[in-house]
Amino acid sequence: MEEDDIVADWSERIRSATATGHVLRIRGGGTKDWYGQTLEGEILDTRAHRGIIAYDPAELVITARAGTPLLEIEAALAEHDQMLPFEPPHFGAQATFGGCIAAGIAGPRRPATGAPRDFVLGAVVMNGHGQVLHFGGQVVKNVAGYDVSRLMAGSLGTLALILELSVKVLPRPKVEATLKFDMNGTDAVRKLNEWGGRPLPVTASAWRNGTLALRLGGAEAAVKAAKSVLGGEVVDAVEAERFWGGLREQTDPFFSAIAPMAALWRLALPTITEPLQLPGAQLMEWGGGQRWWITDTDAQTVRMSAKQAGGHATIFRTGHGYDRSAGVFTPLPAPLMKIHRGLKAAFDPARVFNRGRLYPDF
Numbered sequence: 001m002e003e004d005d006i007v008a009d010w011s012e013r014i015r016s017a018t019a020t021g022h023v024l025r026i027r028g029g030g031t032k033d034w035y036g037q038t039l040e041g042e043i044l045d046t047r048a049h050r051g052i053i054a055y056d057p058a059e060l061v062i063t064a065r066a067g068t069p070l071l072e073i074e075a076a077l078a079e080h081d082q083m084l085p086f087e088p089p090h091f092g093a094q095a096t097f098g099g100c101i102a103a104g105i106a107g108p109r110r111p112a113t114g115a116p117r118d119f120v121l122g123a124v125v126m127n128g129h130g131q132v133l134h135f136g137g138q139v140v141k142n143v144a145g146y147d148v149s150r151l152m153a154g155s156l157g158t159l160a161l162i163l164e165l166s167v168k169v170l171p172r173p174k175v176e177a178t179l180k181f182d183m184n185g186t187d188a189v190r191k192l193n194e195w196g197g198r199p200l201p202v203t204a205s206a207w208r209n210g211t212l213a214l215r216l217g218g219a220e221a222a223v224k225a226a227k228s229v230l231g232g233e234v235v236d237a238v239e240a241e242r243f244w245g246g247l248r249e250q251t252d253p254f255f256s257a258i259a260p261m262a263a264l265w266r267l268a269l270p271t272i273t274e275p276l277q278l279p280g281a282q283l284m285e286w287g288g289g290q291r292w293w294i295t296d297t298d299a300q301t302v303r304m305s306a307k308q309a310g311g312h313a314t315i316f317r318t319g320h321g322y323d324r325s326a327g328v329f330t331p332l333p334a335p336l337m338k339i340h341r342g343l344k345a346a347f348d349p350a351r352v353f354n355r356g357r358l359y360p361d362f
Helices: 003-020 070-078 097-103 145-150 183-196 218-230 238-251 299-308 336-347
Strands: 025-026 043-044 052-056 060-065 121-127 130-137 160-167 173-180 202-208 211-218 262-266 281-285 290-295 310-318
Touching: 003 025, 003 043, 003 097, 003 121, 052 070, 060 070, 060 097, 060 145, 060 183, 121 145, 130 145, 173 218, 173 262, 183 202, 183 211, 183 281, 202 218, 211 218, 211 238, 281 336, 299 310
Parallel strands: 025 043
Antiparallel strands: 052 060, 060 160, 121 130, 121 160, 173 211, 202 211, 202 281, 262 290, 262 310, 281 290
16 A cells, blocks of 8 residues: 555544544554553554655654654664664564654663654654644754654654654764673762763663663773773673663563562652662662662552652553552643643544553543
């Protein structure tokens, strides 16, 4: 089927769903089906709408259809020693470009570069009336509709059907090296904050089980100088790639320890927060700003612990027996939820897109 025919068919399906009150479940490769709240509705598979539309390495911008495999995007960038700056996880070979942005999840490089929303320059979407809308553009300086394009990042398909995206990319670091240090969690937090205030080419960090790992990346001279200043033990390149890949894709052994009645929580905290004295396994990333916690503790207690530390908590994955009724995402204050509802009403007034995926009544 031609691309125009695919878009026309989707428009018809959306208009019909809006008229009848049916729910559509926007889905790419399905590699993140476990993320978010309930899955509801008839699947609208985006993978037929695929392909790179434009990529000029000199401009550091790539434009592609939402159903394009993420592997295909990354392979095209790698040919020119470029990358998606936010190091998105795939969670499976079928991951798509649109799904990557809609989920809004970033990998270990996030503190050094930014989140997915920071790199979205433009988007073509279809709203709940089946209309095609264009926002932003394909150049970094284009700011018309810029924030609207960014709204698609992390929306989990609840606002609109993403058709195309234009995303800023970056050159890959010329040299990378990983160092590891033996230290407890408290010392790791202090060191990470100390190093964070210095001009060091740190691109990722992680602490668990008494070991702090630090990834450096950039020009050869900068990485060499940083290694000299920091000390530590240099990790073999193959082992380092396996380690950071395991964190990004959550194939690391830490993430396999989720018991049936437990959950993997993602806590977003101020980086200076001391390690939380809580039962269960913990892992720190992002200079201390992201904490993973595997626990069977109830949601209210987890969220209160995060709030008291100045942050918030999200249920990322769960064992089959964990109670998710408290909501996957931290409930928003009323003023913020009012804004969310206004956006939902503007894009998808009949609530046909991914109903309940972000918030139970959204």
